[in-house]
Amino acid sequence: MRVATRLKIAIALTIGLSTLGLAFVAASLVVTTTTVDGNARLQKLVSNLYEIRILSLEYENANLDRTARQWRALYRQVGDGISTFDDMRPEILVAYRNAGASFEAIVAMGALEDRTGMEARARAQRFATLHIETQRVIDWAKRDAELKTTRLLRALRDAGIGIAAAMFSIGFVAIALVARLGRHILSSIDSLGDGTARIARGEFSLRLPASGGDELSGLASSFNAMASGLEASYADLETKNAELERFTYTVSHDLKSPLITIRGFLGYLVEDAESGDTTRLREDIGRITAAAAKMERLLGDLLALSRIGRKANPPERFPMRVALDEALSRVEGSMNASGATVRVGELGEAFADRERIIEVWQNLVENAIKYAKPGVPPALEAASEPRDGRRAFLLRDNGIGIKDEYRDKAFALFEKIDPKSEGTGIGLALVKRIVEVHGGRVWIEDGIDGGSTFIFTLADGGSDSAA
Amino acid sequence: MPLDAATILHVEDDDAHAELVRRELGKAAPRSPVSRVADGAEAIAYLSGEGPYADRRAHPLPALVLLDLRLPKIDGLEVLRFIKEREALRPIPVVMLTSSDSERDLARAYDTHVNSYVVKPLDHLRFRALLADVARYWMELNANPDRSPA
Structure with a gap:
């Protein structure tokens, strides 16, 4: 596989894992945000419910119209709030309505002082119901808030785990891929470096393994092509050198040979003349002439060859x-x-x-x-x-x-x-x-x-x- | 066979050079007959006693071989190898007498166990002196298993 492709795959894997991790974190954050919102509203709700309870106690003691008005306003506000909770259980709504109904019944009964013992008991009962139902809604709201807090913490924990897992996977994959790639590149570079040194020492027959089809094997192929070229040129050069050496050798030998003849028989000419052996004199002159002619022919041939x-x-x-x-x-x-x-x-x-x-x-x-x-x-x-x-x-x-x-x-x-x-x-x-x-x-x-x-x-x- | 009648085998393709050597040996070793052959194949035939050289009385084994290096058909080194590879011929001293002063020829000749290597001098008097020295040394002074020293 090509190095560029491998790098692309490594990058794609890293990006994919990062995106996955980010999506997980985003999902956790959405959960967190809605939970935090819900919690704030629950806190507000609880505080309003406590206010309602205080107003109820106040009304129980003082029976003031102003208190009743404040109570009703707050009751409507809380009622609007409760209805917006998706996870609201029906019995809580029932409890809340009971609380409202009890308060209205109490208001309808009028002040305590004017009432008989029976009426006073009924009024006290209504108040008891009012307090119980209010407390029930408060309890629910508090529990719901706790639940939401737990969920929030869990979401935060999950987000943390998600981020950690994503970071770990990305790191692991990236390190593994880069290490593998690095080893591959380093070993290829080593082999190329070693090959270059060996070529420099004259090992022209050296070839590097060039399988795999990536850029490095392409480089190895180019290296091999270069080595083949060098090998061929070197062999050619060696052949030419050997030829030249043979040529020089032949020329020096073949030109020297008639010279030895000429100088040798020139030496005899004196002896021939002194001894008066004219037959040998003529023979020896003939040999000298033949050797000189041979030299001339050789030189002519060399000239022709060099042309x-x-x-x-x-x-x-x-x-x-x-x-x-x-x-x-x-x-x-x-x-x-x-x-x-x-x-x-x-x-x-x-x-x-x-x-x-x-x-x-x-x-x-x-x-x-x-x-x-x-x-x-x-x-x-x-x-x-x-x-x-x-x-x-x-x-x-x-x-x-x-x-x-x-x-x-x-x-x-x-x-x-x-x-x-x-x-x-x-x-x-x-x-x-x-x-x-x-x-x-x-x-x-x-x-x-x-x-x-x-x-x-x-x-x-x-x-x-x-x- | 009397010592001083020992034959010298001269292997030389150039007729003029053969004549030069014949004349000089005639002066330096007048009692040693010189047999001349013109190429390597003929030299091997002579040494093996084949064909025209079968008669050892007419063509006795030489006491010295003067061998040219550059020869037609079979070159001097091959002849040298032929001699040194055979037990019966090995003691015969072989002197390379060549116009080549190439280091490679010299090295190869010694690798093939040549006994001596001399380069033909251009100068006539030095040529004469060289052949006189070679003949005196190898035919008189040098001892070998076939002949005790003079």
Whole structure:
């Protein structure tokens, strides 16, 4: 899962839990508010009821009209108040009405002094009822107030628990998610850091695990791509370095060799002259001349080799058949002398330095003629075949062939598999250099009757796509 | 076989160099015949006594091998390995006589148990002196299981 997604989920979870906790707290607060309101009204109610009781006692003693008026006003006010309580029990309303009825009956009886004993008792009874019913309503109101207080406290406690639980859950979830994410990020960064250090030490084959599909594995993939690139470049560089080293080695060795000959036989010239051995003198001069000529040839070859890549003609599109025909016309002399024949198949087109490609064909054909089986006229076949998704060009021969172990060596500079063959051994080195400058590859496979097949490709786009 | 008639096998692909060495050995060790072969495959054939070299009277095992490093077909190091891997050939001293002064060639030759490694000098007189020293040391001074010291 992507890190951003995981962070989003963590945030969403935190917000969700916070909202839940807040909703709980809000609900508790609503309960609290209504309870506090109800309690205040109950307090007011109780105080009014006590006032009513005092007024009742006052009226019992003094029988004043003013007291009766105050009593009735207060009774109405309390009555209005009581009716607004949703949880009012019917018997309380009944009690309150009884209290009202008793008071009105008392008022109707008039003052105590004018009454008989019977009437006085009835009046006292009414008052008793009045007090009892009033007290009942007071008791209810007080109990209700207590109940509401308990509820309030409970609501407050619940709100506290809700907040605590919400905070705890949020904290736990957030810490767990962040810790997990942190561990993941840290281990990825560690692995990247370690990988970078190892790459710096030259471990280009190193690859990091890049599964999971998040940003960090994306980073690991990029790291791996970079490592692959470095590995390829490094391998390429090593190959090039090795080639350069071989080249320098070959050049120094091959140029030194004729020099040793020249200086050695120059030394003998004096002896030859002194001894008067003119036959040997002539031989030795011949050896010196041959060595000097060899040096000249080697230097010429080196010059030709160094020109490739340095002096390139602009690439052009041409039918490969035309390049092959031009090459064949240049080697017509040795073709005729050896009785060589060439069968040409479909070759397609090339987009390359045309002159160089002609040189490639020319060197390959010359090579095939040079290494023909004694007494067997070279029968060559030029064709093209798809190889590695590209068009590859082939020249098959029926010559002496090259053993597997010498096939790479055949392209090395001044390397001759047969020391008695003519030439300096530059031809196939030139072919390899030209093909590689064109981004292609050249190699050897089996040919006809134990002969060889030389195969070369050009860069993507260097030839038309494989047929 | 008399000591001073011990054969020297010279493995060298360059005809002119072979002639130089032949002439100098002719002066330095006039009684040691020099057999020359032109490539590694031929050297191995000679040492194994195969094909044209089957007759050990005409082609006796050499008392010294002068070996060029860069050879066609099978190179000098392969020939050296061939010699040093065979019990019968191992005591034969092998002297690399090459124009290569590359450190890698030197190291590889010693890894393959070469007995001596000398670089062909450009200068004619030094070339002569070197071959005289090599011939004197290996053909006269040096003792090996097949020959007691002079």
